[in-house]
Amino acid sequence: MHIPPYHKKPSWQRFLIGIVIGGIIAYCIVIFMYGAMYERLLEQNLDLQSQVTELKNQNEALLEDKEDLDEKAKEPLVINTVEVKITNEEQLRLDRLIIHQLEEMVKQEISHVIGQDINVIDKSDQLLISTIENKGFTVDDFTYYFDVSKLTISQTVKLTVEAKVSN
Incomplete structure (x- = not known):
């Protein structure tokens, strides 16, 4: 092949x-x-x-x-600060120093709520209101009593109060 x-x-x-x-x-x-x-x-x-x-x-x-x-x-929510507002400061003709002193006195009166659980304070809100309304705060020979008109409880307790003067 x-x-x-x-x-x-x-x-x-x-x-x-x-x-x-x-x-x-x-x-x-x-x-x-x-x-x-x-x-x-x-x-x-x-x-x-x-x-x-x-x-x-x-x-x-x-x-x-x-x-x-x-x-x-x-974690439980706690109260951090307290704010106080006086609504009728112009009607009583209060100056800034007296307003500041009164706000600080109210803050000191309820300063024990700082650091506490919000739920505990919420349950005892009437006690907090009674504490403020039943105590007289004296500044410059005048005693002031407060009626709480608004209370807001959160991490900041906000109080709106109305002042009354007692001689």
């Missing part, structure tokens, strides 16, 4: 060279397409990994925030 010598004919040589060059070009195209596809997939993978990392960090931060809020919710 003998293989005919087609490799010596120029038409077959062109055909074989065309097959080799076509194979090389096809291989280069496949490699280019594979590289471009792999590059896109790698970029998408990196984007998805960064999103996952970001979402994990966000989730951890939210969980920590939730734990902090749970801890704060378990």
Whole structure:
């Protein structure tokens, strides 16, 4: 058996060279397409990994925030400050010094509520009102009595009082 010598004919040589060059070009195209596809997939993978990392960090931060809020919710709310406002200061023609002294005296009278639980003070609000209304506050030979017109109990106890002068 003998293989005919087609490799010596120029038409077959062109055909074989065309097959080799076509194979090389096809291989280069496949490699280019594979590289471009792999590059896109790698970029998408990196984007998805960064999103996952970001979402994990966000989730951890939210969980920590939730734990902090749970801890704060378990802590009882306490009273931090007391504010006093005299409503009829102009009618009694009180100057600033007397107003300041009276407000400070009322604050000192109920200063024991600072640091206490809001629920305890809320339950005993009538006692707080009675404490202020039944005590006379003396400034410059005048005794002042107060009627509580408004009491707000939160982290800041706000008292709105009306003053009466007694000689």
